[in-house]
Amino acid sequence: MGAWTLLIVSMIIYVAIPPSSSDPSDEACLTHLGESLQDPTKSLQNWTKSIFANPCNGFTSYLQGATCNNGRIYKLSLTNLSLRGSISPFLANCTNLQALDLSSNFLTGPIPPELQSLVNLAVLNLSSNRLDGEIPPQLALCAYLNVIDLHDNLLSGPIPQQLGLLVRLSAFDVSNNRLSGPIPTSLGNRSGNLPRFNSSSFEGNKDLYGYPLPPLKNKGLSILAIVGIGLGSGLASLVLSFTGVCIWLKFTERKMAAEEGKISQLMPDY
Amino acid sequence: MLWNSMEATSLRGSIYQLRELVSPCMICFEACGISRGMKMRKQVFSFFYILGFLWVFWVSDLVKVTGNSEGDALNALKTNLLDPNNVLQSWDPTLVNPCTWFNITCNGDNSVTRVDLGNANLSGQLVSQLGQLANLQYLELYGNNISGKIPEELGNLTNLVSLDLYLNGLTGSIPDTLGNLKKLRFLRLNNNSLSGTIPVSLTTITSLQVLDLSHNRLTGHIPVNGSFALFTPISFADNPLNGRRVSQHLPADVDIKGRV
Numbered sequence: 001m002g003a004w005t006l007l008i009v010s011m012i013i014y015v016a017i018p019p020s021s022s023d024p025s026d027e028a029c030l031t032h033l034g035e036s037l038q039d040p041t042k043s044l045q046n047w048t049k050s051i052f053a054n055p056c057n058g059f060t061s062y063l064q065g066a067t068c069n070n071g072r073i074y075k076l077s078l079t080n081l082s083l084r085g086s087i088s089p090f091l092a093n094c095t096n097l098q099a100l101d102l103s104s105n106f107l108t109g110p111i112p113p114e115l116q117s118l119v120n121l122a123v124l125n126l127s128s129n130r131l132d133g134e135i136p137p138q139l140a141l142c143a144y145l146n147v148i149d150l151h152d153n154l155l156s157g158p159i160p161q162q163l164g165l166l167v168r169l170s171a172f173d174v175s176n177n178r179l180s181g182p183i184p185t186s187l188g189n190r191s192g193n194l195p196r197f198n199s200s201s202f203e204g205n206k207d208l209y210g211y212p213l214p215p216l217k218n219k220g221l222s223i224l225a226i227v228g229i230g231l232g233s234g235l236a237s238l239v240l241s242f243t244g245v246c247i248w249l250k251f252t253e254r255k256m257a258a259e260e261g262k263i264s265q266l267m268p269d270y
Numbered sequence: 271m272l273w274n275s276m277e278a279t280s281l282r283g284s285i286y287q288l289r290e291l292v293s294p295c296m297i298c299f300e301a302c303g304i305s306r307g308m309k310m311r312k313q314v315f316s317f318f319y320i321l322g323f324l325w326v327f328w329v330s331d332l333v334k335v336t337g338n339s340e341g342d343a344l345n346a347l348k349t350n351l352l353d354p355n356n357v358l359q360s361w362d363p364t365l366v367n368p369c370t371w372f373n374i375t376c377n378g379d380n381s382v383t384r385v386d387l388g389n390a391n392l393s394g395q396l397v398s399q400l401g402q403l404a405n406l407q408y409l410e411l412y413g414n415n416i417s418g419k420i421p422e423e424l425g426n427l428t429n430l431v432s433l434d435l436y437l438n439g440l441t442g443s444i445p446d447t448l449g450n451l452k453k454l455r456f457l458r459l460n461n462n463s464l465s466g467t468i469p470v471s472l473t474t475i476t477s478l479q480v481l482d483l484s485h486n487r488l489t490g491h492i493p494v495n496g497s498f499a500l501f502t503p504i505s506f507a508d509n510p511l512n513g514r515r516v517s518q519h520l521p522a523d524v525d526i527k528g529r530v
Contacts, residue, residue, distance in 0.1 A: 069480060070460070074504075096504060120502040144502045168499050 022054045025093040026073045030055060030063070032090035037107075043081035072096035079125075080104040087126075089114035099123040103149070106130055111150075116141040125149040127173070135174070137162045147171040151204075154178055159208075161186050172197045176204035183210035340382050341368040343399035351394035351416070357387065381405040388434065389413035396440075401426040412458070413437045420459075425450040432456040436482065440464055444483075446471045458482040465489065468511075473498045481505045 030052040039047070045064050055061060056068035067075035073094050079101050086109030087102065097118050103125045110133030111126065121142040127149045134157030135150065146168050155177040163169070164186020172187060183202055188211045190196050199212045209216055345363040353359075360372040369376035375384035382403050393415040400409070401423025407430060417439040424433070425447025433454060440462040448457070449471020457472070460482040468488055472478070473496030481498070484507040492498070492506050 069482065069504075074480075098500070098502060098504075120504055122500045122502060144500075146499055168494075170499065 023056075023072055025095055026055060027052050029073070029091055029093035029097075030066075032088040032093075036086050036088035037078075037083050038085035039081070039083055041082045043083070044078070069096070074120075075099040075101075077101040078105070083107060086110075087112055087131075091115065092117035094118070096120055098144075101125040102129065104128040108132065110134075111136055111139075111155075113138040115139060118142055119144075121145060122168070123147045126153065128152040130154055132156065134158070135160055135163075135179075139163060140165050142166075144168055149173045150177065151175045152177075156180065158182075159184055159187065159202075163187060164190065167194070170195050173201045174205070175201060178207075179205040180207035181209075183208060183213065185211075188212050338363075338367065340403055341365065343397075343402040344368050344371070344374065344382070344385070346397045346399040350397050351392045353390075353392055355391045357390040357392065375408075377405060379405075384408040384410070386410045387414070392416060395419075396421050398423040400424060403427060405429050407431045408434075410434045411438070415439055417441065419443075420445055420448075420464075422447045424448065427451060428453070430454055434458045435462065436460045438462050443467070444469055444472075444488075448472060449474055451475060453477055456480045459486070461485040463487055467491075468493060468506075484508050 030047075031049065034044075034047050034052065037044075046062065047064065051062050055063040055066055055073060056071045058071060059068055061068040061073075063073075065076060065078045065081075066073050067077070074096050075098060076094070077099070080103070083102070083105040084107065086107060089112035091097075091100075091112070092114040095117065098120050099122060100118070101123070104127070107126070107129040109131065111131055113136035115121070115124075115136070116138035119142065122144045123146060124139070124142070125147065128151070131150070131153040132155065135155055137160035139145070139148070140160065140162035143166065145166050148163065148166075148169065149171065151173040152175070155174070156179065158181035159174060159179055161184035163172075164184050179202075187197060188202070197212070199214070202208055202213055341363055344361065348358045348361050351358070357373065360370075361368070361374075362371070365371075367376070367380045368374050368382060369380050373386045373390075374382055375386070377383050383405055384407060385403075386408070388410045389412070391414065392411075395418030396411070396416060398421040400406075400421060404427070406427050409424075409427070409430060409432065412434045413436075415438065416435075419442035420435065420440055422445035424430075425445060428450060430451045431453055433448075433451070434456065436458040437460070440459070442464065443466025444459065444464055446469035448454075449469060452475060454475050455477050457475075457478060458480065461484070464483075464486040465488065467490030468483065470493050472481075473493045476497055478497040481501050482505055484505065486509050488506075488509040488511055490511065492511055
């Protein structure tokens with residue numbers, strides 16, 4: 001009798017509490033991200049191993065900064081939490097991730113090229129961090145990217161021209177980095193119906209050039225100026241020396257005339 | 271104006287009560303020596319009688335307008351659903367408003383803002399009267415066995431923020447009136463038997479954050495403009511869209527030519 005009640009009670013409990021789903025990919029993704037990030041101010045309240053195993057219950061998320069959809073992590077927003085450390089490449093295991101926002105922290109290290117596996121990523125915001133290295137061209141494989149925001153970091157190297165192939169890209173900001181080289185025409189001078197990005201998306205990069213940035217100001221003089229100065233100074237010196245010779249001649253002429261005058265005075269009249 | 275039996279009996283009762291109130295006045299008239307003839311008295315009496323009648327008439331009408339239209343709408347839903355778990359037991363239509371009913375939330379003006387009936391083992395069909403809940407923000411009917419069509423009157427719920435009808439047995443097409451829900455953030459119709467095409471009007475809802483139409487029988491092509499630019503194949507999976515089953519297939523605008 002007791003066993004039956006126990007069975008019925010446990011069945012009722014099973015039915016009453018909707019099962020929370022665990023996805024092994026999401027678990028691996030969160031575990032590795034939790035290890036690569038450092039949280040000195042203890043801002044990530046419940047980022048513990050037990051929560052990683054079961055972060056989602058349908059649409060409810062037990063994990064701070066994570067939003068769930070159908071039991072999978074679909075949005076991660078960990079902005080302005082004084083986080084340090086780096087972005088783990090295993091973040092790519094969160095394959096249902098549609099929005100990643102790690103902005104306004106102190107993250108270092110590169111943007112992992114493994115993020116190419118996030119095939120559902122639509123929004124990538126890593127702005128205002130201390131990320132270095134180059135922008136991985138593999139990001140172009142995240143075909144649904146609408147927003148790439150990497151401003152205010154220490155990124156170097158060129159802007160990959162493959163990023164211009166992202167047909168849904170409507171917001172692009174790499175300002176205030178250390179990028180160099182030409183702005184790819186596929187991004188700066190887009191054709192057709194694709195939205196164009198103006199210079200504010202690219203400025204603050206010392207060695208970055210090309211449309212739509214204004215042309216670089218020369219530090220030294222241009223060739224024309226140098227030639228002009230050379231010719232001008234040559235001409236001026238010619239004129240000066242000519243004038244000098246003229247004056248000297250005139251001077252000696254007068255002296256000679258004066259001397260002749262003296263001699264004629266001294267000479268008696270015959 | 272339709273009167274149900276309950277209202278008729280209450281009105282009758284009020285008229286009897288009014289008569290009782292007026293008869294002391296009659297005595298008063300006689301006592302005060304107002305005897306301008308029986309005709310005058312009768313006229314006065316009839317006047318008050320009519321006035322009282324109109325007053326009761328008007329008040330009951332007023333009560334109907336302010337309190338019960340939302341309760342009537344929800345009651346219509348209740349009568350159209352099968353409720354083996356008695357989740358709707360507290361839904362009493364004789365109350366002045368539905369704000370005390372379980373699974374119903376109201377705002378400060380006693381107008382319904384939330385209907386929370388997820389995973390309630392309900393079956394039956396939805397009703398068009400749901401469109402009368404003008405201040406409704408959350409319609410949570412997921413995880414039931416509700417069949418029939420999505421009423422196009424749901425497009426009148428202009429304050430709706432979340433529409434969750436997923437995991438049911440709904441059929442028919444997605445009404446394009448849903449494009450009028452300009453504050454909608456979550457639209458989850460996944461895991462039903464919906465057919466037809468995805469209405470393009472949905473792309474005009476700029477507030478849309480989460481869209482899930484997966485696991486249905488939708489056909490036609492996937493819109494990619496407006497708010498739909500943010501949505502990836504997950505939102506449309508397991509439908510015979512684009513002429514073939516969509517799993518990780520890329521929509522028309524995205525191709526993988528010339529990749530790294």
